[in-house]
Amino acid sequence: MAALIEARGLTKTYRLGQVDVQALRGADVDVARGEFVAIIGPSGSGKSTLMHLLGCLDTPTAGRYVLDGEEVGGLHGKRLAAVRNRKVGFVFQTFNLMPRLSIEENVALPLKYRGGIARRERRARAVAGLEALGLGHRIGHRPEELSGGERQRVAIARALVGGPAILMADEPTGNLDSKAGAEVMRTFEALHAAGNTVILVTHDPNVAARAERTIEMADGRIVA
Amino acid sequence: MAEAPGRIAILLELVGDAVREILAHPLRSLLTLSGIVFGAASLVSMTSIAVGMQAMAYRDLESIGFPRSLRVRDQGPRGDATRAADLRHPGLRIADAEALGAMPGVASAMPNIWGTDQVIVGPAGRRIAPVEGVAAGYLTVRNNRVIAGRDLGPLDISNVSRVVVLGEAVVADLFGTAPPVGRTLTIGGTRFTVIGVVAEQVYEMAPIDNSWITRRMYVPWTWAQRYFREPGRIDQVLVTARPEADLGDVIRRAELLVRQRHGGAEDYRLINEAAEVRANLAMADQVLGGWNAVMYAISIITILVGGIGLFSVLLISVRERVREIGIMKALGADEGDIRRLFMTESLTLAVVGAVVGVAAGAGLIVLTKWIGTQFGRQFEIPLHWPGAVFAIGFAIAVGVLFGWYPARRAAGLDPVEAING
Ligand SMILES: Nc1ncnc2c1ncn2[C@@H]1O[C@H](COP(=O)(O)OP(=O)(O)OP(=O)(O)O)[C@@H](O)[C@H]1O
């Protein structure tokens, strides 16, 4: 299968005052199209840092990164934002929905930043995305009116609405009780089954067990 | 793919989002706006009032003064006259008036005989009042109001008729409540027929008391000349230029003519009313121009202070929405998207403030007019558009100026840091 992600020697160094914190010390990552990968490792091992780099939310201090055939390791600003918008769907632990917007407005946001899509069209695609995840009955509601599991599924719909090459999630079940967490995991599995590439970070061995492959991290390095 | 939205649709959406954000914090937005509202309101109302008053003062000054007139006044032979010229030519004469009236470019040259106090006896009583000799149409030309009967006409003058126009204030003493026109009275024992009653012009702006006009009697100057003065002598000529004539030229020729006729005698004085009116208008211009400059300065400062309020509120808004900004960036919003968001918010606040301020200024104008009517004055105060346009334009500039830094700051946030706080 064609490689979707090909990262070599990804390094991220944070500068805290006079001290350099090496959050990532040269990670090589390959992910094929259609894979379901789980990243595990102890707290502080650099999982989120790696995800942010792979999700184009941040730029590496060193290393090469090719996403979907495009060299993105050196991109900044507007061009990095465009890659983020088109190729990546990112789901956060804390949902990160806009509290003042309705859920369909939340889901439509990536299309708004893509530009050139009429409001009505954006809304229609957002509604379709919500319905596909079984949230049709919640349209018109604000995030605060939804349960945690529903909110995270709204966030997943938002990550998917732009038709990204990859769906990434950083501890998507971390803020959910086990029942809601299981529901969210079923959603990821269904999306994977439908052909989507999924990478997620988790602390939960049960969650990791459902992935096809696990990447284990420790101290800023990939150890397995 | 569906059709792309047009520029207007994009702009409307940006403004719609900004309005939504503004309405989410109504009180804060209101406080932000207040400076700009006050600045715009004071600018519009005060410049409108100043310009309106200026126009009214102009009209007053133009009707009090006579922008196309020159007065030649008799000085009499000087008491210590020793020069031959002064002795030979004692004072202003009818012939001077006739010569001035015959000059090209002159519409009229009206002789005047100064009022002298006389005993006036009417059917209902008597009083002492000055009697002035005037030319046909003089009272009307001087902007007084003939409120009953008529003004003196050419035939009254040429026939030396014993007719009189009464000042409004003397009517009651002489005739009681009866209408005086057509009835008779005596001036120094001579019987006169009343042909009209005259009242003074009331001015809106100029602090001028013209009521003395209503305490006099006006008779044909030809009669007054014979009765009060030596043969041929008059007290004043009012020369008025034709509308199409070059005023400066007429004045120069009139001066030259009088000087030549008087052969060097200093027994007259020229009063250039046109120049006086111009000087008064220039003074009014200067005073009101200064007032407007002060109002513009105060409003600029007020709007700038409003801009500083806008600035701090936008910074607060950026700080409050750091996380939201991070989410937007994570979803693919670029720096331009975020900058536009805050610039639109800044400009919307500024423009709404300015428009509300202009409306409030228009309200203040209406209020001023209303207060005027309570005091029996009719103020004409049209909205001063340059002031309104300036207020809105300046508010836009302030919106850009003070929105720029907060917008840039928001746009420059790092998505991961912004989301994690
Ligand atoms: N912005 C930052 N500035 C400084 N140090 C940072 C920053 N972000 C992360 N780090 C550090 O980098 C290291 C890796 O952090 P990271 O968040 O990637 O770990 P993680 O594996 O996601 O941990 P967790 O399981 O707790 O989420 C940690 O030591 C962390 O303190």
Ligand SMILES: [Mg+2]
């Ligand atoms: Mg983490």
